[in-house]
Amino acid sequence: MANITLSDFRKSYGSQEVIHGLDLDIADGEFVTLVGPSGCGKSTLLRMIAGLEDISAGELTFDGTRVNDMGPAERKIAMVFQSYALYPHMSVRRNLSFGLENLSMPRPEIEARVLAAARLLDIEPYLDRRPKALSGGQRQRVAIGRAIVRNPKVFLFDEPLSNLDAKLRVQTRAEITKLHRQLATTMIYVTHDQVEAMTMSQKIVVLNAGRIEQVGRPLDLFERPANLFVAGFIGSPRMNLFEGRMTGTDPLTVTTDETGPVIIRGAAEPVAEGTKVQLGIRPSHMRRDPEGPMTLTIDQVESMGHETFVYGKVNDLETILHVAGHLSAEPGETMRIALDPDHLHVFLGQDGRALKRVTS
DSSP, X not given: OOOEEEEEEEEEETTEEEEXXXXXXXXXXXXEEEEOSTTSSHHHHHHHHHTSSOOOEEEEEETXXXXXXXXXXXXXXXXXXXXOOXXXXXXXXXXXXXXXXXXXXXXXXXXXXXXXXXXXXXXXXXXXXXXXXXXXXXXXXXHHHHHHTTOOSEEEEEXXXXXXXXXXXXXXXXXXXXXXXXXXXXXXXXXXXXXXXXXXXXXXXXXXXXXXXXXXXXXXXXXXXXBHHXXXXXXXXXXXXXXXXXXXXXXXXXXXTTTEEEEOOSBOSXXXXXXXXEEEEOGGGEEEOTTOSXXXXXXXXXXXXXXXXXXXXXXXXXXXXXXXXXXXXXXXXXXXXXXXXGGOEEEXXXXXXXXXXXXX
């Protein structure tokens, strides 16, 4: 296990800088997920931590020791990739043991580690099979097992579930989370899937164009996004946003064409009257209300049985409503909706930073 610290961490290809002076602390035994859109630098950052990419500037430490110039083996990391990268001509047992054999580890130690990993991952019955005889989920477990047998200080996962179907993704997601609880080893996980990030992580790092937008616990990012980028990236479906202005300061009031005047509770900073803002609210924090101030004209209804997503327009602005259970509604119908006043978000300025709120 290891504490990992990134200080003014940078990566350049020639004159083009792609990782811009990141600072990040990862605690011993923590499960941290790097998320962001394609091209944001999350896989590059992971490979730099692994030692597969040079660090252009800054410092990387494991337990206080500088590891910038160490190779992957010296850093005692193990990496699991999107592709399983198994040896097709070897049995599962040999796939697990091959790396240890190359280290000239004693045979009894190798066999003990292989058997322990196989039991942990429930692949013991498949030890004598070759990869082609395994399902996708079983192959991914073998790839994870190959990392486990090395007893690394840090596990690095680079979108390991992307090649699995939906059912296997859910199953393997749960297995990796359980594995982290059992091993209590530092894990850094890269994904573009925010569901994976929200359900697996103790901490999420949101990246955008090689910069960190926000770091925090999953629900903190969902409930208190630092800016418009995080608000738009975390949460599915997306947050509803309405352009408006500050029309009152005591109490703080935002008015938009769609919502009318809305009082903002818990503001921790003054905002001048007339300031342009964006008012945000998540689809699950809106509700049907016959007396509600907004009229939603329905375009599409997606019913999952246990929940329903209603897509429509308020004053020609696309708006999404999320309700529990099944909702009978048809395109072209209208419904009155209201906002939950305790879950409103206000974003200011060109950078879209969130209005500072009183923390409880």
